[in-house]
Amino acid sequence: MLGEIITQNRLRRPLIHCMTNHVTANDCANILLACGGSAIMADDYDEVAEITAMCDGLVLNMGTPTPRKLDALLLAGKEANKLGHPVILDPVGVGSSELRRRAGQQLMEQVRFAAIRGNATEIATLVQGTAAHRGVDADIEEAPIASVEENAKRLSQKTGAVVIVTGDTDIVTDGRLLYRIHHGHPMMKSVTGSGCQLSALMGAFVTANPDAPLRAALAAVCVMGLCGEIAHGRLGPLDGNASYRNYIIDAVFNLTPAELERGAEYEIDQ
């Protein structure tokens, strides 16, 4: 079932307009190439509508924002909606500043998302419009899992988007069905932008599988988690987080539909 998502993605080779932060842009581009898609990373207001129009899907990542770039995210999102392209939101640190909170709110009000992926704090911020946020790479304090799941479902019901919350346990929900995924490795928190990379990967999968956004998002979470495990198994005694970062992308490059099918484990809650 999930293997088919990868197969479709490698077949269709979606071109993703990936508007992301400058810290992880290179990794996002390389993970998109690893999975069989490709990327244009343009983020200036004057050209994003045209760039979106020549792509198949759109990823909006709110990291390293400027007012002009946030306006461009909004413009690209609206253009993608008009064209029927799937839009994925990664609300990086959305509670961290007034600038991001305001942009997050505008995006929620004016753009329809196929999927929204964040950590527990970011998703809570989008649901509640509040919450302090410490750090971008990982949550310092995890909320109880029940409230995380509740937030995810509520955000999904409110927006119509598949909502993905990553943490020790990953959650994927369409507001009705909810998947819990326990893949991955704690050391992934030591690789900057592993969340951004997952959002980019998800952008490709959802775009290549437009009729199955829930399964596409689930597949992306399982791929990233499995690849985190495979890459961890490859670490030698001298390897650290820099080699780990490369090995994760390498594993995405090499993962076959059969390996995903065989390896992916998740609980379903309905």
Add this chain to the structure above:
Amino acid sequence: MLGEIITQNRLRRPLIHCMTNHVTANDCANILLACGGSAIMADDYDEVAEITAMCDGLVLNMGTPTPRKLDALLLAGKEANKLGHPVILDPVGVGSSELRRRAGQQLMEQVRFAAIRGNATEIATLVQGTAAHRGVDADIEEAPIASVEENAKRLSQKTGAVVIVTGDTDIVTDGRLLYRIHHGHPMMKSVTGSGCQLSALMGAFVTANPDAPLRAALAAVCVMGLCGEIAHGRLGPLDGNASYRNYIIDAVFNLTPAELERGAEYEIDQ
């Protein structure tokens, strides 16, 4: 003959003002260091003229543009011309938006280039002022090779620049002589910014060999292609595009003049 280009480059250690996109800036800086040059990456309008003046050569890469940055490319290009520094243009996605088309046109009109390197679509856009462009990392649809060569020659004759078109076959021409190079590996398309890296490398080689821009460009294409092959030969079963990216730069670091001399193969057409 080509080995001498590397030797001169390692001897002169050119300092390149490398104005590039934020996706591949790190890789461009590292490949410049790998080949024996070095880089300053500054791209703000208020300082680029001064930065250009303290460097030996200039690379203008149009990726992730903003109006301000494009103005800075133009300013730096004119300053480099005034100082007699070689200028290399990488017209990334020049047909993708009105913003880039306009900037591409201004650059063509107001700056003299020593070399222009792009894919078939980008070069066609510069020659014809039109053409749609899909993707940045690779051409989805390759034009017939004869028309690619024709475009390259015409652009070279029009501008006086050495023109380099990269694709399955790479082309290097000064409008009269034309080289066809078959080095490289298809997997290089899975590494983001391999074209940007080649342009940066070419910036160093052309700058260090000011009397031989055609041979310097040919050497850069051969080095990148050979290193793509060497790096591919090094890939283990778990390696993917992330490790490949590192191995390519590693190979540039280690390539000797003798290895280039021995390994480089190309056809000449005149």
Add this chain to the structure above:
Amino acid sequence: MLGEIITQNRLRRPLIHCMTNHVTANDCANILLACGGSAIMADDYDEVAEITAMCDGLVLNMGTPTPRKLDALLLAGKEANKLGHPVILDPVGVGSSELRRRAGQQLMEQVRFAAIRGNATEIATLVQGTAAHRGVDADIEEAPIASVEENAKRLSQKTGAVVIVTGDTDIVTDGRLLYRIHHGHPMMKSVTGSGCQLSALMGAFVTANPDAPLRAALAAVCVMGLCGEIAHGRLGPLDGNASYRNYIIDAVFNLTPAELERGAEYEIDQ
């Protein structure tokens, strides 16, 4: 003694607001994660005061500046001072343009720094307000070591900051005590942003050890140098500067307090 600096850092896991250039931002984030800290990389004027307030320490790196970003560095620096957070300055290429010279001067006048790390030319520029500067990655011409030490001490006395000058010999001084460190490997000059990475690492160490900025800075210099040696020892015949870059961060990830204690060698001059 120095091992304790790492221990404290891994215990306190400082969150660093790291305002850096887009060339080395990814490496800075990953080295901060490698050492046990973490980073937010935000650099827009509209949000930096809020971001600084939610972090524990601040690193200001002047690379790839824009006027707006330099204003943001200044604002964040003043906010950090108000909150009592340590501020580290990396005056990348501060003598290279009028834009940077002016920003450097404003930062020196309006922000109190816990530590300032640069190469000999950058430190000389801050002391003297002049000096030409060629290249960013390394000094082409090293000044005599005695004058470098004199400049470091004077800058420290003038600012109250610990001053660190990196070069063939690294210098750490609080204006009275002066350490000379001979660790590292010449090949580190072939990795872009090794200086930026050291400044980021130092930001974590100084923040996690607020009562011992001199020892924290010394520890950071020794860690980076030792890890440069460890990583160099790991290089195979096909490895070059790209793999070296990864191995250095890997080594930081794996370095133990005992290894630092055992390995760190330095001279003290008082």
